[in-house]
Amino acid sequence: MNIGKVSIVVPVYNEEEAIAGDLSTITEAMDSSGRDYEVIVVDDASTDGTASVGAGFPGVQLITHRHNRGGGFSRNTGIRAADGDVVVVTDGDGTYPNQDIPKMLDMMEAEELDMIVGARKRESGTLKFIRGPVKWFIRKLAEVMSGFKIPDLNSGLRAIRKDVFMRYIEILPWGHSWVSTITLAMLADGFQVDFMPIDYYQRKGKSTFHPIKDTSSYLTLVIRTVTWFNPLKVFMPVALVLGGLGTFWLVYDIIRWDVRTATVLLILAAIQVAAIGLLADLISKRGR
DSSP: OOSSSEEEEEEESSOOTTTTHHHHHHHHHHHHHTTOOEEEEEEOOSSSSHHHHHHTTTEEEEEOOOOOOOHHHHHHHHHHOSSSSSSEOOOOOSSSOOGGGHHHHHHHHHHTTTTEEEEESSSSSSHHHHHHHHHHHHHHHHHHHHOSSOOOOOOOOOEEEHHHHHTHHHHHHSSTHHHEEHHHHHHHHTEEEEEEEEEEOOOSOOOOOOHHHHHHHHHHHHHHHHHHHHHHHHHHHHHHHHHHHHHHHHHHHHTTTTTHHHHHHHHHHHHHHHHHHHHHHHHHHHHH
């Protein structure tokens, strides 16, 4: 597999403190690799000097949003504008080891991957005592529901074949959960996805992570995405639980010679959920 030209997309919002260092690291690493590449910075209506730093950096294409849309929307903007066959997406907040991008591309090329994700070895973001357990739980839920081992569900550093990515651009959310959605979507559709362990640094500047809002969004995202691509993974476990409870109480009621209405409702609910799951699976497969 020959990767060809590489487009590196860096979505930023108020990253004046970190963006220059990240761009320097990216250009130095890619120059040393000898690959043909371009760098696209997407400024999501920053209120500090982020856009000025990006505009003044040699060889960098700057795209500016008039209104703040979210990190996912910014990634979509950059990928749409990209000329490369492969797009690398990374954050501009100083957290990711952008010097490892050539190594990721080499691995992608050698293993003929559709996407390679930088799997962080540890959590170093703000509110670590909250983010760590929450992300672990959501990642494990995603693994159970998707059936795949996922070392890092929402890493911001990854390389993706652009032609594959464009299949999903209309369903990707505009916010933080963009990275999780594309990971689950490509795994569910059977594309070749692998993970490479990477370091993760303390961010420079203020994080936009909101513990309650973003946690709720990630949980909803996992369930919604798995439902979209494999509805039976969501509906059948619920149907089995309801059916198991209904069967248990039915046996108990028969022994007592008194079948209760609640028992019948449990069994009917199990049948209905299973039927909805089968119908959703049919719609999902016909629609895609």
